[in-house]
Amino acid sequence: MIVAVASGKGGTGKTTVATSLVSVLGDRAQILDCDVEEPNCHILLKPTILTTDTVNLPVPSVDLEKCSLCGKCGEVCQFSAIVPIGKTVIAFPELCHGCGACSMLCPEEAIHEVPRNLGVVETGMAGPVEFVQGRIRIGEAMSPPLIRAVKTHIRGDKLAILDAPPGASCPVITTVKGSDFVIMVTEPTPFGLNDLGIAVEAIKGLGIPMGIVINRSDIGDSSVKDFCDNRDLPLLMEIPHHRKIAEGYAQGKPLIESMPEYSDKFRKLIDDVSMIFGKPSKGSSL
Amino acid sequence: MKIAVTSTGKTIESVIDPRFGRAPFIVIVDDDCNLIEAIDNSKNVNAFRGAGIQAAKTIADRKVDLLLTGRCGPNAFTTLQAAGIKVGAEQSGTVREAVERVKRNEVPLADKPNAEAHW
């Protein structure tokens, strides 16, 4: 089973929930941090990194001796990443989306592909938990190919927990696509509600079942609960604001270390999710 | 010589738009500031990336020799250089005023971009 933890609004406790889930599951789980712009799971789980692989995007390089200046590459490129001009052809690798159209369609076979570094995928172990994360190179804009590279590490025989980026656009969709369930973490404020609504809309389109976790459930108002009622979204868990949790988080301490009594609640959360998904979970407390 | 000037309007009395890729119009004139063409650049104005590159291609296709504008980013500059188009940057006032400055040899030619890559 693959469970993505998403949020719409950032800073609502998505990483806290994802890391708590794998902590109670132990060796039956793997965690994949798909928030490649700002991966934070490692701060709470402190994994030992065992492998680091660079992820590249193929971008064009032009052999001007073979080039006949026909202009085809510039015509097919939708991103202004390759431009025939004057008596030359210029490639702008940072604008390239790596589709391969220019090299494939060049009649002179004058274009070959060279790698552009997008970032790295790291794997390792956090105690008994298998750990995978992507880290985008600073200055690089294109995260979806890197997220896809992280997701190639999903194994069928474990419960895979994906920590999604905040928001509701392409990086989130790339992450949650193919998941069996999405846990949405939010906070009961107007911002939390607004962004939850957007994220729920985005994921609804993919047809994946969802459930809600309300973090800091005693701040703000009741509008998120009303939203869950109206949309028939299961409210999976509420985590009240607690100074011990906030202080622990500040120092990079996982929630179930600050508040051990939450272990059972997270086990129940996994059972509830498995139930909704309609399969007994491999990871539950049995 | 053909001179291209980024502009807020379609005439030689229009005020220069300092942005190259995203100026609403590019006015093309001859040495004596006779209007040859006013290119509607609006489809480029809201382009995401590569607006400068496309604008450079547009004026290269019209065999322009000199571009007068305000700011020119690195991708546009590279493209203009490849096309052999010279750049007079930091220009302001009207199209006519800028062209007259060229005649009086008061416009230094840029040897590097003077803006960050624009998205």
Add this chain to the structure above:
Amino acid sequence: MKEVTVISGKGGTGKTSITASFAFLAKNVVLADCDVDAADLHILAQPQVIHEEDFFGGTKAVIDHDKCSNCGTCLENCRYDAISASFVVDHSACEGCALCHYICPESAIRMEETLNGKWFISNTRFGPMVHANLIPGEENSGKLVALVRNQAKLIAEEQNMDIVIVDGAPGVGCPVISSITGVDYVVIVTEPTMSGLHDMKRVAELVKGFNIPSSLIINKWDIHPGMSNEIEKFANSENVALAGKIPYDKTFTESMVRRKTVVEEASSPAADAIVQVWKKLNQSVWQ
């Protein structure tokens, strides 16, 4: 005229509430909400929309099944796995690269412009505001950010405004890069947690790469003074000025629930701190 972008790296640090507070404190300001993925500024600004336009962000492939011979050329060559075995384009995976359009031997694939969202020009109690909604799940948020910024700048130029304040997106990727390239000043809002420090370092590195002057605000600094110190030290070593620290204050969230900025309401520790931060920032921006 100056363009100032507020970003945060990590989400949930109070960036939008602080941006809106600055908008209230600034005079002659145009607001631009560039956190288009999950725009929240409108909740505090309560904009009255005066102009609305569709945003066509890009193109997507569409297969004409009357012409398609099921040859599989598109499916084999698409690098985004956007074409299904029954030759239907998966809208959410299509990159709009048009490779399939060019290689289809039957010319059965056309590229169609896609509606990705809407953008608005509005009046608010702070001044004019440009904002946008990306259709949930749609892409090209970077392009929409560029559009919103451009419109805000045009308004600022037309109306002789002093400052454009941009609410940026979290992270360090496409929408963030799009919201800071070419601006005059960047403000980074962080919080004193390990994640806050980690994310702030990454976003500071990004800003440094663009050579834009920047300063830092530590929000909720007193929830962990030790971590707050560490963040300050890092900022010092990286030549990022500290604009100020804002204490944890329940009023901050309570004001948000009332859809107000904390500086509009009765004096509170957070409000007083934000007023001081703004004074200092305003000086640095114009320096």
